[in-house]
Amino acid sequence: MILLDADVVLIDRKYRSDTRYPVNRATLARLEADTVPLGMVAHAVLEVVGVMSPGTAVKDIPGIPVALQTVYGLKIIPDPVLEPDYARTTFDHLIRQMTTKMSLGDAVQAVQIADFKPDADLLLTWNAKHFIGKVVIPVLTPAEWLAQQVP
Amino acid sequence: MSTIDVVFDGRVFVPATPVDLPAGTKTVVVVYTHQSDRPAMTKAEAERILNGDGTPLPWTTVEEALERPRFQA
Numbered sequence: 001m002i003l004l005d006a007d008v009v010l011i012d013r014k015y016r017s018d019t020r021y022p023v024n025r026a027t028l029a030r031l032e033a034d035t036v037p038l039g040m041v042a043h044a045v046l047e048v049v050g051v052m053s054p055g056t057a058v059k060d061i062p063g064i065p066v067a068l069q070t071v072y073g074l075k076i077i078p079d080p081v082l083e084p085d086y087a088r089t090t091f092d093h094l095i096r097q098m099t100t101k102m103s104l105g106d107a108v109q110a111v112q113i114a115d116f117k118p119d120a121d122l123l124l125t126w127n128a129k130h131f132i133g134k135v136v137i138p139v140l141t142p143a144e145w146l147a148q149q150v151p
Numbered sequence: 152m153s154t155i156d157v158v159f160d161g162r163v164f165v166p167a168t169p170v171d172l173p174a175g176t177k178t179v180v181v182v183y184t185h186q187s188d189r190p191a192m193t194k195a196e197a198e199r200i201l202n203g204d205g206t207p208l209p210w211t212t213v214e215e216a217l218e219r220p221r222f223q224a
Contacts, residue, residue, distance in 0.1 A: 007213050013201050015213045017172050051216040055203035063192065070197035103219070127219055 003077070003113065005125030006047035006111050008142060009040070009068065020126060020143070027123065027124070027142035028072070030149055036052040037122065038074040041112040047105065078116040089115065099102065100134040110135045 011024045018024075031038060040048075056064065065076060078088060091109045097107040104140045106127070113120065114136045123139045125131055131139040140148075156167035157180065164180055172178070210216035 006217060007219075010216065014203075014208055014216075018213060025201045047217060051208065051210070051213075052201070052203060055206040055208050056200065057204045060200045060204075063196075066192050067200040070192045070194055071201060075193035105218070126213070130219070 001039050001075075001117065001120045002031065002116065002122045002124055002145075003039050003041060003120050003137070004044070004072070004074065005109070005123060005127060005131075006040075006044040006051070007126045008124055009044075009048050010051055011120070011126070014055070017097045023143045023146060024126075030146060032073070034149075036109040038072055039077045039117065040074055041077050041109050041116070042080055042083075043105070043112050046086070061074070077112065083116075087112065097134075102130070102134055106130060106134075113137060 008024060008028070011018050011021055012028055015021065027094050029056055045065050045068060048068065052064055053061050062071065065080070068074060069076065087108050089108070093111055094104065097111050098104065100107075100110075104112060110131070113123065118136045120137045122145070123131060123135060123137055124142055125139065126141055128139045128141045128144070155170055158162040158167055159165075208216065
């Protein structure tokens with residue numbers, strides 16, 4: 001499974017004038033074509049909801065997580081139905097994670113990966129430099145991942 | 152407490168992996184269906200939701216929206 005960070009989805013949906021959009025879109029298209037299992041940690045999904053909310057009708061905001069699952073074919077980790085408590089971590093665990101010089105948001109994502117999907121193959125994020133060495137799985141940007149694929 | 156995946160064969164719940172419990176152990180099965188590979192929403196509806204209502208977002212860049220510094224990829 002490859003995990004997507006919030007920035008990958010947000011560039012695809014809301015920041016299409018971003019210079020990284022073409023590579024970002026090509027990466028997502030390749031992932032879909034290769035039927036690579038995709039996931040997002042719950043924290044990243046909530047980040048997407050928070051960013052999309054100002055541009056989404058109030059009645060539609062609760063449907064954003066399922067819409068992401070439907071469009072991108074991804075799983076939310078941990079499953080919010082089975083693990084409805086947000087983050088499922090502790091104050092001390094987050095403090096320990098932030099000793100690697102991470103923001104709170106990034107630390108929550110790193111902890112959720114460590115706790116719920118440490119066997120994931122990869123985290124795709126445009127913020128890769130900030131995550132490398134601080135999460136338990138490999139980290140690449142969409143551009144780096146796409147460049148590694150056989151045409 | 153631990154969780155195990157089970158499959159309902161129409162009559163009984165069968166563990167999907169070996170279970171380290173003595174035969175006869177009484178336990179409780181909380182019935183929960185895994186996330187479906189095909190969530191209960193049409194793709195058209197999902198696209199409509201993700202496209203939003205046309206209100207511009209108040210952030211110029213994705214990094215600004217996520218309150219993250221931008222690193223050169």
